[in-house]
Amino acid sequence: MVRADSCKNGDLLHLAARPNAAQMTALQAKILDMGHNATFSGDRNQGLQVGISSGTINNVFNIESATKITPNYQLGLRLSEAPQIDDDLFVGREPELEQLEEWLSPKTTKQNIVAVSGLGGMGKTQLSIHFAKHHHKSYSSVLWFNANNAATLTTGYVQLALWLIGQEERRSEENQPDEDQAVRYVRRWLSQPENDQWLVIYDNYDDPQMPGIKSSTGYDIRQFFPERTQGSVLITTRFSGLTFANRLPLLKFEDIDQSLTILANWSGRSTEEGARKLANRLAGLPLALTTAGSYLRKTTDSFSDYLQMYQESWDDLADNSNELLEYADRTLYSTWNMSLKQVQDQDPEAANLLRLMAYLSNQDLWYELFQEGAESGPAWLQDVVKSKPRFNRAITKLQEYSLVEVGAGTYSLHTCVHDWTLEYLNRGFDAEFCLLAIHCIAQNTKHHDNDADFWKLTRRLGQHVSRLEHGRLEGLIDWSGVDIADLYELGYLHLFNQQLVAAEKKLQLSLQGHEERLSSNDLKTYRLAGTLGMVYRRLNKLPEAVMMFERALKGCIMIVNSSHIGTLKLDIFNILVNVSPGQDKTTEVEMLYQHLLEGSQKTRDISFATEWILYVLCQLGPVYSAQGKINEAEIMLKGALQGYEKILGADDIWTLYAQLDLGLLYRAQRKLVDAEKMFMKVLKGNKRLLTAEHPNTFHLLYNLGLVYRDQGRLVKARTAFQQALKGYSKAFGPDHEDTMKAVTGLRLVNERRKRNGIRTARAGERGSEDEEETKGQEDSESGEESEDEGDCEDGEDGEDGEDGEEDGR
Structure with missing residues (x-):
């Protein structure tokens, strides 16, 4: 045996023969007396190894050489290191608990591994502890470990190893067991054939490092699994990609009553309407609900007060919120920071994509939304959207850490995560990311406004524009600094979605x-004037509308005339606009459309200007009609329709729009037969050019219902309103303005049928309907009011007719 006092600093002393306990104690005491710093390692085959350095001695004792004791495989429920959570506060999760019970059954002969994954703050730890408390009698032992990192998990294994060999009292700062030996010991203990009924919970395994998953700080948890594939393993993690386990995603509470229960339990108050609004805003996230309830328990603020502070003073709440015992060292305002760091380390572009999402709606995010804005965007965005697989890789990384949720063809963020992306990730307001979000929305509008299903896209884009105009962003964006082309596209989008005040501003x-930066005499300026004229028209600012339309019309005429020489130049404005009632300009109009046709076949700008001349004529018609200039309006609309038919063809969508506008004018003139014929032509065209679910079809049905009602053909009117109502409800929802108009139209028709004594009993209904249809049609064609029409209450017809009129765009 080598003498300890012969060792120098840095030497390694090997004891070839295994010393007994008395020899080990004497040797350690001798080294301590010498004032050396030493480490003791080795195993039962190698004997004791002593590493000598300098300073205070660190004694690492050999677990595997400890006195053998009788194995104990019945440890019961061991949650002493787990968060102390009051089980009475646990709410819901019945389906998840049933699934865990099935997947973690100790009666199977194979090893059960389940990974409960979800967003930070979703209640994964609470679920695992609740399951353990209620099912521990089914297992020989239930063990909980903090798996946040390899060090904390190793510490848990060391504590269990010491307890198993009865050596807990030996541990101190100067007397540490060998950690590798402790891990091996516990793994072997879990692998004993007679010890296969245990449940081990690895909590907060959020930073995995394994093939295909890169992390500079993570580790592979499987190195801590038993050597024998037995027992049951329950892992809680934010990472959704643990393919070696049965994966159980934990999602937000969908039942509002469960959210209200959490608020009541933690606040100690009965819930009221303010609590319901708060619960809806926090969108079923347990940590957010618990944080709110805990805060309110300690203050006199109401649920409504907290909601206001959350929406307006997020930073203050973040800085003044205490940690919750049940959530260890995390708060609602910091819990996702670790996930962000892991994403940042693995895919920086994915982290930037998350920052960009802060300025968009948290619902309905898709590849093309970002792709359209990338061409002139930053290099990182161009890289992310250069292909669908690259974009999917970035989204997958966000989804793996539960920061993004995947739906059917779309992606979303939880409401509270979305709040965090703006209030934390963009705490100082990043104008670059904000302008990039605006550009993405604008480019999607620009590139798809002629698509048949553009109406669907406008609804999708509309919610993203709304994000920019509400909450903290509303007062931070300097719209005067936004690109003027993007402003136009956003204004057009607002117009399409009937957000007229916002459209006017943009x-x-x-x-x-x-006018300031480019020119007041270019095609884009004239197009802008025409679109703004449409906004003024719908806002009933008729003088402003006329001014804008005439400006656009004169400018586009100037562009078209520039392509002609000599006598071919025509005063289009005087031919079509300054027309006196009864004035016949048939020859001039024929020449005009030949002139426009020739222009449309030249340069792209000339073609575009020609189409805009016709478009503005269509818009001037309703404006003149609203001003009482009915004859002028009819000339405008007939001229525009004739131009569309000659230049674009009878089957073009813009030709259908012109027919619709003319039909609306006929109805206003009480030319009901002409209106019906025009509407039916448009309806047939819609079926050829548009999908059955396009809103234009429902607009037409609604206006047909008005015509039939005005004719006294109430059965047809009822059918048309019913079809319009069904379509509007499906396309826009029950509370949309158009849906409510259809509801009103249907109600008024039913009331009038009831007043006129029309029986609805099935036995005699057909005869009455036939009689009603025939009489109503005859009265309409003869220009007389039907008996039913005459019974209309004062003001009823005008109220519904004027307010209900639709132009279908």
């Missing part, structure tokens, strides 16, 4: 920018 800024 288009005015864009027009002002064109």
Whole structure:
């Protein structure tokens, strides 16, 4: 045996023969007396190894050489290191608990591994502990370990190893067991053939490192699994990609009553309407609900007060919220920071994509939304959207850490995560990311406004624009600094979605920018003026509308005339606009459309200007009609329709729009037969050019219902309103303005049928309907009011007719 006092600093002393306990104690005491720093390692085959350095001695004792004791495989429920969670506060999760009970049954002969994954704060730890408390009698032992990193998990194994060999009292700062030996000991203990009924919970395994998953700080948890494939393993993790386990995603509470229960339990108050609004805003996230309830328990603030602070003073709440015992060292305002760091380390572009999402709606995110804005965007965005697989890789990384949720063809963020992306990731307001979000929305509008299903896209894009105009962003964005082309597209999008005040603001800024930075006499400026005229028309600002339309019309005429020489130049404005009632300009109009046709076949700008001349004529018609200039309006609309038919063809969508506008004018003139014929032509065209679910079809049905009602053909009117109502409800929802108009139209028709004594009993209904249809049609064609029409209450017809009129765009 080598003498200890012969060792120098840095030497390694090997004891070839295994010393007994008395020899080990004497040797360690001798080294301690010498003032050396030493480490003791080895195993039962190698004997004791002593590493000598300098300073205070660190004694690492050999677990595997400890006195053998009788194995104990019945440890019961061991949760002493787990968060102390009051089980009475646990709410819901019945389906998940049933699934865990099935997947973690100790009666199977194979090893059960389940990974409960979900967003931070979703209640994964609470679920695992609740399951353990209620099912521990089914297992020989239930063990909980903090798996946040390899060090914390190793510490848990060391504690269990010491307990198993009865050596807990030996541990101190100067007297540490060998950690590798402790891990091996526990793994072997879990692998004993007679010890296969245990359940081990690995909590907060959020930073995996394994093939296909890169992490500079993570580890592979499987190195801590028993050597024998037996027992049951329950892992909680934010990472959804643990393919070696049965994966159980934990999602937000969908039942509002469960959210209200959490608020009541943690606040100690009965819930009221303010609590319901708060619960809806926090969208079923347990940590958010618990944080709110805990805060309110300690203050006199109401649920409504907290909601207001959350929406307006997020930073203050973040800085002044205490940690919850049940959530260890995490708060609602910091819990996702670790996930972000892991994403940042593995895919920086994915982290930037998450930052960009802060300025968009948290619902309905898709590849093309980002792709359209990438062409002139930053290099990182161009890289992310250069292909669908690359984009999917970035999204998958966000989804793996539960920061993004995957739906049917779309992606979303939980409401609270979305709040965090803006309030934490963009705490100082990043104008670059904000302008990039605006550009993505604008480019999607620009590139798809002629698509048949553009109406669907406008609804999808509309919610993203709304994000920019509400909450903290509303007062931070300097719209005067937004690109004027993007402003136009956003204004057009607002117009399409009937957000007229917002459309007016964006288009005015864009027009002002064109006039200041570009030119007041270019095609884009005229297009802007025409679109702004449409907004004014719908806002019933008729003088402003006429001014904008005439400006656009004169400008486009100037562009078209520039392509002709000599006598071919025509005063289009005077031919079509300054027309006196009864004035016949048939020859001039024929020459005009030949002139426009020739122009449309030249340069792209000339073609575009020609189409805009016709478009503005269509818009001027309803404006003149609203001003009481019915004859002028009819000339405008007939001229525009004739031009569309000659230049674009009878089957073009813009030709159908012109027919619809003319039909609306006929109805306003009480030319009901002409209106019906025009509407039916448009309806047939819609079936050829548009999908059955396109809103234009429902607009037509609604307007046909008005015509039939005005004719006294109430059965047909009822059918048309019913079909319109069904279509509107499906396309827009029950509370949309168009849906409510259809509801009103149907109600008024039913009331009038009831007043006129029309029986609805099935036995005699057909005869009455036939009689009603015949009489109503005859009265309409003869220009007389039907008996039913005459019974209309004062003001009823005008109220529904004027307010209900639709132009279908």
